[in-house]
Structures are given as C-alpha cells and as structure tokens.
Amino acid sequence: NWTPAGFYINHAGTYYYYCSYSNVYQISLSTANDLTTGTETYTNSTTSGQQFKNGGLIFGGTLSHTGHKLYISETNTTNIHEHPLNTNWDISTAQNRTNSFNPNNITYAYGMGWSADGMKLWVAEYRYVYEYSASSAYSLSGMSTTPSASFDMQDLNGNVDNGVSDLNAQEIRGIAVSSDGNRLYLNIRSKGVYKLTMTTQNTIADGFEL
Secondary structure (H helix, E strand, O other), rough: OOOOEEEEEEOOOOOEEEEEOOOOOEEOOOOOOOOHHHHEEOOOOOOOOOOOOOOEEEEEEEEEEOOEEEEEEEEEOOEEEEEEOOOOHHHEEEEOOOOOOOOOOOOOEEEEOOOOOOOOOEEEEEOOEEEEEEOOOOOOOOOOOOOOEEHHHHHHHHOOOOOOOOOHOOEEEEEOOOOOOOOEEEEEEOEEEEEEEEOOOOEEEEEEEO
16 A cells, blocks of 8 residues: 555544555444454546646545545645535445645645635645634635645654654644544654643634643
C-alpha cells in the first residue's frame, strides 16, 4: 500500500480511512473503534472514472464529519480537492471534484482535518499546521487562501508527556479532532500520535493548554 498518508476515523468509530499514493482505503468496522473487526475496500477514482490523483501522488486525505464529502491532496499541485459522496461514508460513491482549494504557505498537504463545526480546515506540511477559515461548513468554495492561524510543531518540544525533544525534524502526516472540538490529534511520522487540547474550541489561534 506504499506509505499511508492521511487518516480519518468517524466520530461513531464505525469507519476508518487512509490514503496511499494512488488509492483511498475505507475500513468498515463491525464493532465500533475495533480495527480487528474491519473489512477493507479501496478505490482510486470517482463513479465517473475521474482519478483521485490528478497527475501526482495522493499525499493527504480526510472526510467531513458528516460523511458526505471526501478531500484529497496530491503532489503535483498545491490543490486540495473536494469530492461529494452520494452515500455518506461510502468512498465508492465519490463524485467528480466540485471544488479545489489552493492554500498559501503549502507545497504538499501531508495532513488535513476539519474542526468539529466544519468552519476551520487544518492543513499540515512538514512540522507546521495552518488554519484556514471556510465561508460555509465543509466547503472549499470561497475559503480564504491566507491562514488565519498557524503553529510550529517544534514549539511543543519539552511540553509533551513523553518528553520528545526532536519534533522539529519530523513530519505531520495526519490530523484529527475530537467530536467536541476541544482536542487536536497529530499523527507525527516516526513518533506516534499526539493529543493537544485547544485553549479555544475549534481553533488553534489561541494556542494549547500544555
């Protein structure tokens, strides 16, 4: 499956998603939050045959918390693409991309995740996380290309429970958020998953409670 990039688990714990360089994978869990009960399927295109990778490699992916949209980033452009799903949570029903977003400050979007209210999109590249504001929930259309907030992962050095001190040399490969919008989870390459509690719900602008 190449290198997994991007991940998403729905808040009910019944679906898990991740990307490889060419495909998007969906694991349906018969027991919530138990990966050992999963059945895996994958797809690399929409129902109309449009490829998810538009000339590059898939480097990131996420879903809306409502399950009705899939988002994919790739390496040949800085764009993030939005694909509606005809059936919630079912990537085999993905439709052709309707909106694309070209965020400032980003070359490759390694990790992506929506705030619990769908009004903020967090995008990670290398050790940085950027926050972009949506004009309507879960829509890339009209989204501001200039980040409204950001942080550098190396600022967490010495401020995390396990005392890791070389976070500046790592990459963020996935972003998730708790259903109440208070906690941010970062999948950091070679280090694991870190939980950060946001000072203000659904935004990183005011920092974290360390």
